[in-house]
Amino acid sequence: MSYTTIDNPGLFFNTVLYTGNGSSQSITGVGHQPDWTWVKSRGSTAFHLSTDSVRGVTKQLYPNADTAENTDSSHITAFNTDGFSVGSAGDVNGNSLNLVSWNWKAGGSSSSNSDGSITSSVSANTTAGFSIVSYTGTGSNATVGHGLGAVPKMIFFKDRETSVDWGVYAEPNGNTKEMYLSTNDAAGTNTNAFNSTTPTSSVFTIGTSSRYNPSSKGVIAYCFADVKGYLKIGGYTGNGNADGTFVYTGFKPAMIIIKLSSGSDNWVLYDNKRDGFNGDTHALFPNNSDAQTTDVDIDLLSNGFKIVRASGRVNTSGGTHIYMAFAENPFVTAGTKAAGTAR
Numbered sequence: 001m002s003y004t005t006i007d008n009p010g011l012f013f014n015t016v017l018y019t020g021n022g023s024s025q026s027i028t029g030v031g032h033q034p035d036w037t038w039v040k041s042r043g044s045t046a047f048h049l050s051t052d053s054v055r056g057v058t059k060q061l062y063p064n065a066d067t068a069e070n071t072d073s074s075h076i077t078a079f080n081t082d083g084f085s086v087g088s089a090g091d092v093n094g095n096s097l098n099l100v101s102w103n104w105k106a107g108g109s110s111s112s113n114s115d116g117s118i119t120s121s122v123s124a125n126t127t128a129g130f131s132i133v134s135y136t137g138t139g140s141n142a143t144v145g146h147g148l149g150a151v152p153k154m155i156f157f158k159d160r161e162t163s164v165d166w167g168v169y170a171e172p173n174g175n176t177k178e179m180y181l182s183t184n185d186a187a188g189t190n191t192n193a194f195n196s197t198t199p200t201s202s203v204f205t206i207g208t209s210s211r212y213n214p215s216s217k218g219v220i221a222y223c224f225a226d227v228k229g230y231l232k233i234g235g236y237t238g239n240g241n242a243d244g245t246f247v248y249t250g251f252k253p254a255m256i257i258i259k260l261s262s263g264s265d266n267w268v269l270y271d272n273k274r275d276g277f278n279g280d281t282h283a284l285f286p287n288n289s290d291a292q293t294t295d296v297d298i299d300l301l302s303n304g305f306k307i308v309r310a311s312g313r314v315n316t317s318g319g320t321h322i323y324m325a326f327a328e329n330p331f332v333t334a335g336t337k338a339a340g341t342a343r
Helices: none
Strands: 013-019 025-027 034-040 051-052 076-079 085-088 099-105 111-113 120-125 130-137 142-145 154-159 165-171 177-180 203-206 218-224 230-238 247-248 251-258 268-272 300-301 305-307 320-330
Touching: 025 111, 034 076, 076 099, 085 099, 120 142, 130 142, 251 300, 251 305
Parallel strands: none
Antiparallel strands: 013 099, 025 085, 034 051, 034 099, 076 085, 111 120, 120 130, 130 218, 142 203, 154 165, 154 218, 165 177, 230 320, 247 305, 251 268, 251 320, 300 305
């Protein structure tokens, strides 16, 4: 049996907390030079903000909004060897504001990819199962190279030029359904989204839906594939009980995103840095600008997570929930069989 070679997940994904100073500062402690950084104020109502190295560090998108791409040099201003720099913008550096950043390492500078019928620009990290893909839509059924060398099971899409909600492909939902990162809607059937075609190890397919394939307009896609011991995408069924489902991931989670796909409820995001200990997990909501809550939804364990909320967004009785989880510690490592620990 083989195990992950990612003995230090922080080299590929890390959550970093910081306090705004209202001026400018460099945020360190990420453990790598990020290619995608997502920032949110923890204790106040404020938009989520996302930027990446493929589009350019000063180009912002907002996961909780349908807004088109915005260019502004007062938000995130640089990606650095151990983090990123921020300017004076209040939503990323308000004075005394408590903020959280989630940071992913892709492949650095993008390169041209001609695996699909549309040529794309791709920054791919095949070790960590993550790539950033930029392409221009045609309005006709097409394929796009993603550079992972593995089948992506979760993809976030955003038309950069139009006010339209983010689209989401999630493997547990199948290839005829889409979700929307910027809304709380249930997964809905749309055969024009992905042309009823499952991604392959080289390409994903887009249909005629303008959300994913707007004619002559730019789109950004964030692609994720399972990596044993580091990244897991899947689904579970809720039981509506405080003694909820245990979900095995094979590692101690550093971050988990969950969405009820069979019904309308918020996307929820948890991480191991904002939380103190189990019993004190704090939720943020990618589809809205709310501050974090103190509701207790899940426990983070050495080999997965346990649902401890009796109902709602993570545990609707009989409801289908999809999730994506990243590792803090692998349950087993490349060189040892030492397990991570629960808190």
